[in-house]
Amino acid sequence: MDTKYWSVDKSVENHGAYPQLGEAAQLLRQHEVVAFPTETVYGLGADATNDEAVEKIYKAKGRPGDNPLIVHIAEFKQLENLVADIPDSARLLMKTFWPGPLTILLHVKPGQLSQKVTAGLDTVGIRMPSHPVALDLIRKANLPIAAPSANSSGKPSPTTAAHVREDLDGRIAGIIDGGQTGVGVESTVLDCTVEVPVILRPGGVTKEQLEKVIGKVVIDPGLQSSDRARPKAPGMKYTHYAPDAPVYLVDGSITYMQHLIDERRKKGQRVGAIVTEEAAGFIKADAVEICGRRDSLETVAHHLYDALRSFNQIDVDVIFSEIFPREGIGQAIMNRLDKAAGRKYLFEKEES
Numbered sequence: 001m002d003t004k005y006w007s008v009d010k011s012v013e014n015h016g017a018y019p020q021l022g023e024a025a026q027l028l029r030q031h032e033v034v035a036f037p038t039e040t041v042y043g044l045g046a047d048a049t050n051d052e053a054v055e056k057i058y059k060a061k062g063r064p065g066d067n068p069l070i071v072h073i074a075e076f077k078q079l080e081n082l083v084a085d086i087p088d089s090a091r092l093l094m095k096t097f098w099p100g101p102l103t104i105l106l107h108v109k110p111g112q113l114s115q116k117v118t119a120g121l122d123t124v125g126i127r128m129p130s131h132p133v134a135l136d137l138i139r140k141a142n143l144p145i146a147a148p149s150a151n152s153s154g155k156p157s158p159t160t161a162a163h164v165r166e167d168l169d170g171r172i173a174g175i176i177d178g179g180q181t182g183v184g185v186e187s188t189v190l191d192c193t194v195e196v197p198v199i200l201r202p203g204g205v206t207k208e209q210l211e212k213v214i215g216k217v218v219i220d221p222g223l224q225s226s227d228r229a230r231p232k233a234p235g236m237k238y239t240h241y242a243p244d245a246p247v248y249l250v251d252g253s254i255t256y257m258q259h260l261i262d263e264r265r266k267k268g269q270r271v272g273a274i275v276t277e278e279a280a281g282f283i284k285a286d287a288v289e290i291c292g293r294r295d296s297l298e299t300v301a302h303h304l305y306d307a308l309r310s311f312n313q314i315d316v317d318v319i320f321s322e323i324f325p326r327e328g329i330g331q332a333i334m335n336r337l338d339k340a341a342g343r344k345y346l347f348e349k350e351e352s
Protein backbone atom coordinates (compact mmCIF):
# COMPACT_ATOMS: atom_id res chain seq x y z
CA MET A 1 0.00 0.00 0.00
CA ASP A 2 1.24 3.48 -0.85
CA THR A 3 1.23 5.54 2.37
CA LYS A 4 0.23 9.18 1.80
CA TYR A 5 2.03 11.86 3.70
CA TRP A 6 0.88 15.32 4.77
CA SER A 7 2.79 17.95 6.68
CA VAL A 8 0.96 20.35 8.99
CA ASP A 9 2.50 23.18 10.98
CA LYS A 10 0.36 23.50 14.11
CA SER A 11 1.93 26.83 14.99
CA VAL A 12 0.39 28.48 11.93
CA GLU A 13 -2.47 30.62 13.23
CA ASN A 14 -5.59 29.57 11.36
CA HIS A 15 -8.19 29.10 14.09
CA GLY A 16 -7.52 25.40 14.43
CA ALA A 17 -8.58 24.53 10.87
CA TYR A 18 -6.13 22.87 8.49
CA PRO A 19 -7.29 22.44 4.88
CA GLN A 20 -4.54 19.83 4.30
CA LEU A 21 -6.47 17.43 6.59
CA GLY A 22 -9.44 17.10 4.22
CA GLU A 23 -8.01 14.10 2.38
CA ALA A 24 -7.01 12.32 5.60
CA ALA A 25 -10.50 12.86 7.07
CA GLN A 26 -12.03 11.50 3.86
CA LEU A 27 -9.84 8.38 4.11
CA LEU A 28 -11.05 7.85 7.69
CA ARG A 29 -14.64 8.06 6.44
CA GLN A 30 -13.74 5.43 3.83
CA HIS A 31 -12.63 3.05 6.63
CA GLU A 32 -8.91 3.55 6.11
CA VAL A 33 -6.38 4.11 8.93
CA VAL A 34 -4.37 7.31 9.25
CA ALA A 35 -1.63 8.22 11.76
CA PHE A 36 -1.87 11.68 13.34
CA PRO A 37 -0.07 13.70 16.01
CA THR A 38 -1.57 14.20 19.46
CA GLU A 39 -0.12 16.04 22.45
CA THR A 40 1.01 12.69 23.95
CA VAL A 41 2.29 10.43 21.14
CA TYR A 42 1.24 9.76 17.51
CA GLY A 43 -2.07 7.89 17.21
CA LEU A 44 -3.25 5.43 14.57
CA GLY A 45 -6.82 6.41 13.86
CA ALA A 46 -9.83 4.68 12.31
CA ASP A 47 -13.63 4.98 12.39
CA ALA A 48 -14.54 3.55 15.80
CA THR A 49 -18.03 2.62 14.63
CA ASN A 50 -16.85 0.35 11.82
CA ASP A 51 -15.51 -3.20 12.25
CA GLU A 52 -13.54 -3.27 9.02
CA ALA A 53 -11.79 0.02 9.84
CA VAL A 54 -10.93 -1.02 13.40
CA GLU A 55 -9.68 -4.41 12.23
CA LYS A 56 -7.15 -2.57 10.04
CA ILE A 57 -5.62 -0.92 13.13
CA TYR A 58 -5.01 -4.29 14.81
CA LYS A 59 -3.57 -5.68 11.60
CA ALA A 60 -1.22 -2.77 10.86
CA LYS A 61 0.17 -2.78 14.42
CA GLY A 62 0.14 -6.54 14.95
CA ARG A 63 -1.82 -5.76 18.13
CA PRO A 64 -3.36 -8.65 20.10
CA GLY A 65 -7.15 -8.69 19.64
CA ASP A 66 -7.79 -8.67 23.41
CA ASN A 67 -6.24 -5.22 23.87
CA PRO A 68 -8.98 -2.56 23.57
CA LEU A 69 -8.57 0.81 21.85
CA ILE A 70 -9.13 4.32 23.19
CA VAL A 71 -11.82 6.35 21.42
CA HIS A 72 -10.94 9.97 20.60
CA ILE A 73 -13.54 12.71 20.36
CA ALA A 74 -13.36 16.41 19.55
CA GLU A 75 -16.64 17.66 21.07
CA PHE A 76 -18.42 16.96 24.36
CA LYS A 77 -21.63 16.23 22.46
CA GLN A 78 -20.03 13.11 20.90
CA LEU A 79 -19.77 11.60 24.39
CA GLU A 80 -23.45 11.08 25.15
CA ASN A 81 -23.82 8.64 22.22
CA LEU A 82 -20.96 6.48 23.36
CA VAL A 83 -21.19 5.98 27.13
CA ALA A 84 -23.77 5.50 29.86
CA ASP A 85 -23.80 6.39 33.60
CA ILE A 86 -21.29 9.21 33.70
CA PRO A 87 -20.55 9.88 37.39
CA ASP A 88 -20.18 13.48 38.61
CA SER A 89 -16.51 12.90 39.37
CA ALA A 90 -15.88 11.89 35.74
CA ARG A 91 -17.69 15.01 34.50
CA LEU A 92 -15.55 17.14 36.76
CA LEU A 93 -12.39 15.49 35.44
CA MET A 94 -13.48 16.06 31.84
CA LYS A 95 -14.17 19.71 32.61
CA THR A 96 -10.76 20.07 34.20
CA PHE A 97 -8.47 17.98 31.98
CA TRP A 98 -10.14 17.85 28.56
CA PRO A 99 -8.93 18.48 26.02
CA GLY A 100 -5.78 16.80 27.37
CA PRO A 101 -3.91 13.57 28.19
CA LEU A 102 -6.57 11.85 30.32
CA THR A 103 -8.52 8.78 29.13
CA ILE A 104 -11.67 8.11 31.12
CA LEU A 105 -13.06 4.58 31.27
CA LEU A 106 -16.87 4.39 31.42
CA HIS A 107 -19.64 1.89 30.61
CA VAL A 108 -20.07 1.64 26.85
CA LYS A 109 -23.51 2.20 25.29
CA PRO A 110 -24.32 -0.96 23.39
CA GLY A 111 -24.54 -0.87 19.60
CA GLN A 112 -22.72 2.42 18.99
CA LEU A 113 -19.10 1.33 18.57
CA SER A 114 -17.45 -1.59 16.84
CA GLN A 115 -17.10 -4.42 19.37
CA LYS A 116 -13.47 -4.74 18.30
CA VAL A 117 -12.79 -1.33 19.88
CA THR A 118 -13.68 -2.59 23.34
CA ALA A 119 -12.30 -6.10 22.74
CA GLY A 120 -15.60 -7.41 24.05
CA LEU A 121 -15.45 -5.51 27.39
CA ASP A 122 -18.46 -3.51 28.67
CA THR A 123 -16.33 -0.41 29.21
CA VAL A 124 -14.69 2.02 26.82
CA GLY A 125 -11.86 4.52 27.29
CA ILE A 126 -12.61 7.99 25.91
CA ARG A 127 -10.30 10.92 25.47
CA MET A 128 -10.41 14.39 23.94
CA PRO A 129 -6.88 15.21 22.77
CA SER A 130 -5.67 18.80 22.93
CA HIS A 131 -3.48 18.79 19.82
CA PRO A 132 -5.09 21.18 17.28
CA VAL A 133 -4.31 18.83 14.36
CA ALA A 134 -5.92 15.85 16.12
CA LEU A 135 -8.99 17.90 17.03
CA ASP A 136 -9.43 19.26 13.53
CA LEU A 137 -9.02 15.81 11.97
CA ILE A 138 -11.67 14.29 14.26
CA ARG A 139 -14.02 17.21 13.58
CA LYS A 140 -13.54 16.93 9.83
CA ALA A 141 -14.08 13.16 9.88
CA ASN A 142 -17.12 13.78 12.10
CA LEU A 143 -16.70 10.37 13.74
CA PRO A 144 -15.46 8.95 17.02
CA ILE A 145 -11.91 7.86 16.18
CA ALA A 146 -10.38 4.71 17.70
CA ALA A 147 -6.65 5.33 18.06
CA PRO A 148 -3.91 3.39 19.81
CA SER A 149 -0.31 4.60 19.60
CA ALA A 150 0.97 4.46 15.99
CA ASN A 151 3.81 1.95 16.55
CA SER A 152 4.19 -1.74 15.78
CA SER A 153 2.94 -3.62 18.82
CA GLY A 154 5.74 -3.98 21.39
CA LYS A 155 7.86 -1.08 20.12
CA PRO A 156 8.19 2.28 21.88
CA SER A 157 5.37 4.68 21.00
CA PRO A 158 6.15 7.19 18.24
CA THR A 159 6.80 10.82 19.14
CA THR A 160 7.67 11.89 15.57
CA ALA A 161 6.22 11.09 12.13
CA ALA A 162 9.60 9.50 11.27
CA HIS A 163 9.04 6.97 14.08
CA VAL A 164 5.62 6.13 12.59
CA ARG A 165 7.22 5.65 9.17
CA GLU A 166 9.84 3.33 10.64
CA ASP A 167 7.10 0.98 11.86
CA LEU A 168 4.13 1.44 9.54
CA ASP A 169 5.18 2.79 6.15
CA GLY A 170 3.36 0.84 3.43
CA ARG A 171 0.95 -0.67 5.99
CA ILE A 172 -1.44 2.29 6.47
CA ALA A 173 -3.23 4.78 4.21
CA GLY A 174 -1.55 7.92 5.51
CA ILE A 175 0.63 9.77 8.02
CA ILE A 176 0.06 13.37 9.11
CA ASP A 177 3.34 14.93 10.19
CA GLY A 178 2.70 17.56 12.84
CA GLY A 179 6.25 17.63 14.24
CA GLN A 180 7.38 16.24 17.57
CA THR A 181 4.68 15.50 20.17
CA GLY A 182 4.66 17.35 23.49
CA VAL A 183 4.10 15.22 26.61
CA GLY A 184 5.94 12.27 25.08
CA VAL A 185 4.23 9.50 27.08
CA GLU A 186 0.65 8.31 26.56
CA SER A 187 -2.49 9.49 28.31
CA THR A 188 -3.37 8.44 31.84
CA VAL A 189 -6.08 5.74 31.73
CA LEU A 190 -8.49 6.18 34.65
CA ASP A 191 -11.27 3.70 35.42
CA CYS A 192 -14.26 5.77 36.54
CA THR A 193 -16.72 2.85 36.69
CA VAL A 194 -15.76 2.08 40.31
CA GLU A 195 -16.33 3.93 43.60
CA VAL A 196 -12.69 5.03 43.99
CA PRO A 197 -11.27 5.69 40.51
CA VAL A 198 -8.28 3.53 39.54
CA ILE A 199 -5.31 4.51 37.37
CA LEU A 200 -4.88 1.60 34.98
CA ARG A 201 -2.02 3.29 33.13
CA PRO A 202 -0.05 6.24 34.53
CA GLY A 203 0.42 8.97 31.94
CA GLY A 204 0.32 12.65 31.09
CA VAL A 205 -2.04 13.65 33.95
CA THR A 206 -0.55 12.68 37.30
CA LYS A 207 -2.22 11.00 40.29
CA GLU A 208 -1.53 14.16 42.30
CA GLN A 209 -3.32 16.34 39.71
CA LEU A 210 -6.35 13.99 39.67
CA GLU A 211 -6.58 13.89 43.47
CA LYS A 212 -6.64 17.67 43.68
CA VAL A 213 -9.88 17.59 41.68
CA ILE A 214 -11.77 14.49 42.90
CA GLY A 215 -9.99 13.28 46.04
CA LYS A 216 -8.75 9.73 46.47
CA VAL A 217 -7.51 7.87 43.41
CA VAL A 218 -5.60 4.57 43.51
CA ILE A 219 -3.06 3.01 41.18
CA ASP A 220 -3.92 -0.48 39.88
CA PRO A 221 -1.90 -2.81 42.15
CA GLY A 222 -1.29 -5.03 39.11
CA LEU A 223 1.10 -2.37 37.78
CA GLN A 224 3.50 -2.43 40.71
CA SER A 225 6.70 -4.43 40.38
CA SER A 226 6.78 -7.92 41.89
CA ASP A 227 3.00 -8.01 42.30
CA ARG A 228 1.17 -11.16 41.36
CA ALA A 229 -2.08 -9.34 40.51
CA ARG A 230 -2.79 -8.93 36.79
CA PRO A 231 -3.03 -5.39 35.46
CA LYS A 232 -6.65 -4.37 34.74
CA ALA A 233 -5.80 -2.69 31.41
CA PRO A 234 -5.20 -5.63 29.06
CA GLY A 235 -2.42 -3.71 27.28
CA MET A 236 -0.35 -3.33 30.44
CA LYS A 237 0.39 -7.04 30.66
CA TYR A 238 2.45 -7.08 27.46
CA THR A 239 6.16 -6.35 27.22
CA HIS A 240 6.23 -3.04 25.52
CA TYR A 241 8.25 0.02 24.66
CA ALA A 242 11.25 -2.25 24.24
CA PRO A 243 14.29 -1.59 22.06
CA ASP A 244 15.87 -4.63 20.39
CA ALA A 245 18.72 -4.97 22.95
CA PRO A 246 17.93 -5.90 26.59
CA VAL A 247 17.50 -2.95 28.96
CA TYR A 248 18.63 -2.95 32.63
CA LEU A 249 17.47 -0.32 35.12
CA VAL A 250 20.28 0.86 37.35
CA ASP A 251 19.35 1.60 40.95
CA GLY A 252 22.54 3.26 42.16
CA SER A 253 25.09 5.96 41.56
CA ILE A 254 26.57 7.08 38.25
CA THR A 255 29.86 5.48 39.33
CA TYR A 256 28.01 2.18 39.71
CA MET A 257 26.52 2.54 36.23
CA GLN A 258 29.97 3.20 34.79
CA HIS A 259 31.24 0.09 36.61
CA LEU A 260 28.47 -2.01 35.00
CA ILE A 261 29.31 -0.57 31.58
CA ASP A 262 33.04 -1.26 31.99
CA GLU A 263 32.40 -4.87 33.03
CA ARG A 264 30.41 -5.53 29.84
CA ARG A 265 32.90 -3.75 27.60
CA LYS A 266 35.72 -5.86 29.03
CA LYS A 267 33.79 -8.88 27.76
CA GLY A 268 33.78 -7.34 24.28
CA GLN A 269 30.15 -6.20 24.36
CA ARG A 270 28.90 -2.92 22.94
CA VAL A 271 27.03 -0.98 25.60
CA GLY A 272 24.37 1.74 25.39
CA ALA A 273 23.36 4.08 28.21
CA ILE A 274 20.22 6.16 28.77
CA VAL A 275 21.15 9.01 31.08
CA THR A 276 20.08 12.51 32.02
CA GLU A 277 21.93 15.64 30.95
CA GLU A 278 23.26 16.00 34.49
CA ALA A 279 25.00 12.59 34.32
CA ALA A 280 26.00 12.49 30.65
CA GLY A 281 29.45 14.02 31.17
CA PHE A 282 30.37 11.30 33.65
CA ILE A 283 29.43 8.26 31.53
CA LYS A 284 31.54 6.60 28.86
CA ALA A 285 29.81 3.95 26.75
CA ASP A 286 29.60 2.96 23.08
CA ALA A 287 26.39 4.98 22.73
CA VAL A 288 25.01 7.48 25.22
CA GLU A 289 21.45 8.74 24.73
CA ILE A 290 20.37 11.76 26.75
CA CYS A 291 16.76 11.47 27.88
CA GLY A 292 16.19 14.92 29.36
CA ARG A 293 17.00 16.62 32.66
CA ARG A 294 16.65 15.05 36.09
CA ASP A 295 15.63 18.40 37.54
CA SER A 296 12.65 18.49 35.11
CA LEU A 297 11.04 15.08 34.67
CA GLU A 298 8.70 16.48 32.00
CA THR A 299 11.74 16.68 29.72
CA VAL A 300 12.47 13.00 30.42
CA ALA A 301 8.89 12.05 29.46
CA HIS A 302 9.27 14.14 26.31
CA HIS A 303 12.53 12.42 25.19
CA LEU A 304 12.17 8.90 26.60
CA TYR A 305 10.72 7.06 23.59
CA ASP A 306 13.11 8.73 21.19
CA ALA A 307 16.00 7.60 23.39
CA LEU A 308 14.66 4.01 23.54
CA ARG A 309 13.98 3.95 19.81
CA SER A 310 17.37 5.34 18.84
CA PHE A 311 18.97 2.10 20.03
CA ASN A 312 17.26 0.27 17.21
CA GLN A 313 19.48 2.24 14.80
CA ILE A 314 22.64 1.70 16.86
CA ASP A 315 24.26 -1.69 17.30
CA VAL A 316 24.49 -2.41 21.04
CA ASP A 317 24.34 -5.69 23.01
CA VAL A 318 22.92 -4.22 26.19
CA ILE A 319 21.46 -0.93 27.47
CA PHE A 320 21.69 0.51 30.99
CA SER A 321 19.26 3.23 32.05
CA GLU A 322 18.95 5.60 34.96
CA ILE A 323 15.77 5.37 37.06
CA PHE A 324 13.52 8.15 38.44
CA PRO A 325 11.33 8.86 41.48
CA ARG A 326 7.82 7.44 41.10
CA GLU A 327 6.14 10.77 41.73
CA GLY A 328 4.20 13.05 39.41
CA ILE A 329 5.09 12.27 35.80
CA GLY A 330 7.82 9.97 37.24
CA GLN A 331 5.07 7.31 37.68
CA ALA A 332 4.48 7.20 33.92
CA ILE A 333 8.21 7.29 33.13
CA MET A 334 9.00 4.41 35.50
CA ASN A 335 6.01 2.39 34.26
CA ARG A 336 7.36 2.62 30.69
CA LEU A 337 10.95 1.92 31.74
CA ASP A 338 9.78 -1.09 33.80
CA LYS A 339 8.11 -2.47 30.70
CA ALA A 340 10.99 -1.64 28.36
CA ALA A 341 13.31 -3.49 30.73
CA GLY A 342 10.94 -6.31 31.61
CA ARG A 343 11.55 -5.08 35.20
CA LYS A 344 15.22 -6.07 35.17
CA TYR A 345 16.91 -4.01 37.91
CA LEU A 346 20.51 -3.90 39.07
CA PHE A 347 20.99 -2.69 42.65
CA GLU A 348 24.23 -1.11 43.81
CA LYS A 349 23.58 -2.02 47.44
CA GLU A 350 23.38 -5.75 46.78
CA GLU A 351 26.78 -5.79 45.09
CA SER A 352 28.71 -3.89 47.76
Ligand code: AMP
Pocket (backbone or CB within 6 Å): 067, 068, 069, 070, 105, 118, 121, 123, 124, 125, 147, 148, 149, 186, 189, 200, 201, 232, 233, 234, 235, 236
Ligand atom coordinates in the same frame (compact mmCIF):
# COMPACT_ATOMS: atom_id res chain seq x y z
P1 AMP B 1 -2.73 2.54 23.49
O1 AMP B 1 -3.89 2.22 22.62
O2 AMP B 1 -1.45 2.05 22.96
O3 AMP B 1 -2.69 3.99 23.90
O4 AMP B 1 -3.03 1.76 24.84
C1 AMP B 1 -4.30 1.90 25.45
C2 AMP B 1 -4.26 1.29 26.82
O5 AMP B 1 -5.53 1.47 27.45
C3 AMP B 1 -3.98 -0.20 26.78
O6 AMP B 1 -3.18 -0.56 27.87
C4 AMP B 1 -5.38 -0.77 26.90
O7 AMP B 1 -5.39 -2.08 27.38
C5 AMP B 1 -6.06 0.21 27.84
N1 AMP B 1 -7.52 0.23 27.67
C6 AMP B 1 -8.21 0.74 26.62
N2 AMP B 1 -9.53 0.52 26.77
C7 AMP B 1 -9.69 -0.17 27.93
C8 AMP B 1 -10.83 -0.73 28.63
N3 AMP B 1 -12.06 -0.61 28.17
N4 AMP B 1 -10.57 -1.38 29.80
C9 AMP B 1 -9.32 -1.49 30.29
N5 AMP B 1 -8.23 -0.99 29.67
C10 AMP B 1 -8.40 -0.34 28.50
Ligand code: MG
Pocket (backbone or CB within 6 Å): 148, 149, 157
Ligand atom coordinates in the same frame (compact mmCIF):
# COMPACT_ATOMS: atom_id res chain seq x y z
MG1 MG C 1 0.47 1.78 22.65
